Amino acid sequence: VHGTLGEDGHLSGGALGAGERSWIAELLDLERLDGDVFVAREPEGANNDGRLFGGLIAAQSLSAACSTLEDPAKRPQSLHLYFVRGGRPGVDVEMTVERTRDGRSFDTRRVTAVQEGVVILEMLASFHVPEDGADTHPPAERWLSVAEASPVELPPSMGEHFEFRLPGERPHVFDGPPHWIRMITPVEDDPIIRACALTYMSDMGLMMASRPPMTAALPGNFMVASLDHSVWFHRPFVPDHWHRYQTRSLNNNDARGLAIGGFYDTSGVLVASMSQEALWRV
Amino acid sequence: VHGTLGEDGHLSGGALGAGERSWIAELLDLERLDGDVFVAREPEGANNDGRLFGGLIAAQSLSAACSTLEDPAKRPQSLHLYFVRGGRPGVDVEMTVERTRDGRSFDTRRVTAVQEGVVILEMLASFHVPEDGADTHPPAERWLSVAEASPVELPPSMGEHFEFRLPGERPHVFDGPPHWIRMITPVEDDPIIRACALTYMSDMGLMMASRPPMTAALPGNFMVASLDHSVWFHRPFVPDHWHRYQTRSLNNNDARGLAIGGFYDTSGVLVASMSQEALWRV
Numbered sequence: 085v086h087g088t089l090g091e092d093g094h095l096s097g098g099a100l101g102a103g104e105r106s107w108i109a110e111l112l113d114l115e116r117l118d119g120d121v122f123v124a125r126e127p128e129g130a131n132n133d134g135r136l137f138g139g140l141i142a143a144q145s146l147s148a149a150c151s152t153l154e155d156p157a158k159r160p161q162s163l164h165l166y167f168v169r170g171g172r173p174g175v176d177v178e179m180t181v182e183r184t185r186d187g188r189s190f191d192t193r194r195v196t197a198v199q200e201g202v203v204i205l206e207m208l209a210s211f212h213v214p215e216d217g218a219d220t221h222p223p224a225e226r227w228l229s230v231a232e233a234s235p236v237e238l239p240p241s242m243g244e245h246f247e248f249r250l251p252g253e254r255p256h257v258f259d260g261p262p263h264w265i266r267m268i269t270p271v272e273d274d275p276i277i278r279a280c281a282l283t284y285m286s287d288m289g290l291m292m293a294s295r296p297p298m299t300a301a302l303p304g305n306f307m308v309a310s311l312d313h314s315v316w317f318h319r320p321f322v323p324d325h326w327h328r329y330q331t332r333s334l335n336n337n338d339a340r341g342l343a344i345g346g347f348y349d350t351s352g353v354l355v356a357s358m359s360q361e362a363l364w365r366v
Numbered sequence: 367v368h369g370t371l372g373e374d375g376h377l378s379g380g381a382l383g384a385g386e387r388s389w390i391a392e393l394l395d396l397e398r399l400d401g402d403v404f405v406a407r408e409p410e411g412a413n414n415d416g417r418l419f420g421g422l423i424a425a426q427s428l429s430a431a432c433s434t435l436e437d438p439a440k441r442p443q444s445l446h447l448y449f450v451r452g453g454r455p456g457v458d459v460e461m462t463v464e465r466t467r468d469g470r471s472f473d474t475r476r477v478t479a480v481q482e483g484v485v486i487l488e489m490l491a492s493f494h495v496p497e498d499g500a501d502t503h504p505p506a507e508r509w510l511s512v513a514e515a516s517p518v519e520l521p522p523s524m525g526e527h528f529e530f531r532l533p534g535e536r537p538h539v540f541d542g543p544p545h546w547i548r549m550i551t552p553v554e555d556d557p558i559i560r561a562c563a564l565t566y567m568s569d570m571g572l573m574m575a576s577r578p579p580m581t582a583a584l585p586g587n588f589m590v591a592s593l594d595h596s597v598w599f600h601r602p603f604v605p606d607h608w609h610r611y612q613t614r615s616l617n618n619n620d621a622r623g624l625a626i627g628g629f630y631d632t633s634g635v636l637v638a639s640m641s642q643e644a645l646w647r648v
Binding site: 194214216 | 485492504540579593623
């Protein structure tokens, strides 16, 4: 069991040592230049395709937007972005935030991420003061035929920062490969850092659900690139708890694949929803 | 039968008279000021809530973005927008387009719509030169339990510009009310005007799928407002042909409801996918 549910219903997760910072908080710690301009010192580590991981640039852009919020009660509500060009590892990215609106209940921000003089990411994001009301969502089983399985029953797969459990083959040609994911080490109990961590993790697995389902029948290999990405933040997220990432295809044509997904905790509660369109070029 | 499928597989729809323009093309005809700034002369007609219809501002913003494309081969690929504030009927809206990127295969644009000095809509949009590849999507029945019914078997419901056929109650608490929709009069055989028409129509019905499913158990009436809206354009669209708009809820909490939808033609072909989050405040 990772983390605990307090008497107040607050989800905590594992604890960091005194004075310790999580690796993701380090990556989200941008240098602030004049006004609302920020610089991210990007790591040397590249994605499989030699590019900077898109989820990292997305998380850093959201972090930059959050740094311009005046109202501490505001929480990330959703973001929509285009990956305009691939990013280069080890090269600074400058993020300029525009304060589109500061409202009573909602703030709106736009972030433009520039590397070596060209835009690599353009994001719109919205922030909302929590409100009461209905609290429900369709059960995960309603829209995906994935077999129920607890993550501890499955063989583990470890990365540097993440642990995965893969229940097996995709249950249907239009489902993405089902998987469980969690961050190995704890993250600060801060809703903004955790929303940024979720943004990072939301880019791990959604693309595979956008893959053309008849890959075997198509010639050669694919050049793949994420085109857009959206996240809707629903409920508190504890990155070092297990979450099931359910994904499914909505469409494939025009060398593009569109997929949606949901992050569910081990109780089946929907933490966030995501969409992504990717280029799949033969 | 509205329109015909030519021997080249080209969908045409009904024909406009010589020199005739569709009503939607008139609304999309913006005045161009200096550079990439456009003015929309908004109609007096208001939505139920006294505001300018969001789908209209969205369609006009996409039209403005399309007016800045240099490459006639580019087609609308997708758009993501926030409805930042409600618009006022009968008051000009100024739309400023920023050319984020002009690439070989993809162009990216950002549109900011301002009315009376404040931003009412912020949009990111992408454009793509058509490419070959896989061409498939999940059947509509896979993700919605709506009963199959041809639109001609259902009682009609007419508006000024649109005709609806409503098969009845929502089949499941998490489905939106299923409906068929078409534009009564033909639209120019122009992929950009038709993509704008689709954007307009995509804002007719998605919100109802984001409604909290236990409305009856909640006190009083709701104040409703669309917060964000996304459209992914998949295949050619003929506005005066019947389309089934399938919608479903993904989540309700924090006074927000998220829904996704798909536009299917009478052959069951997926023309476009959409998402929308709306505020449902008691």
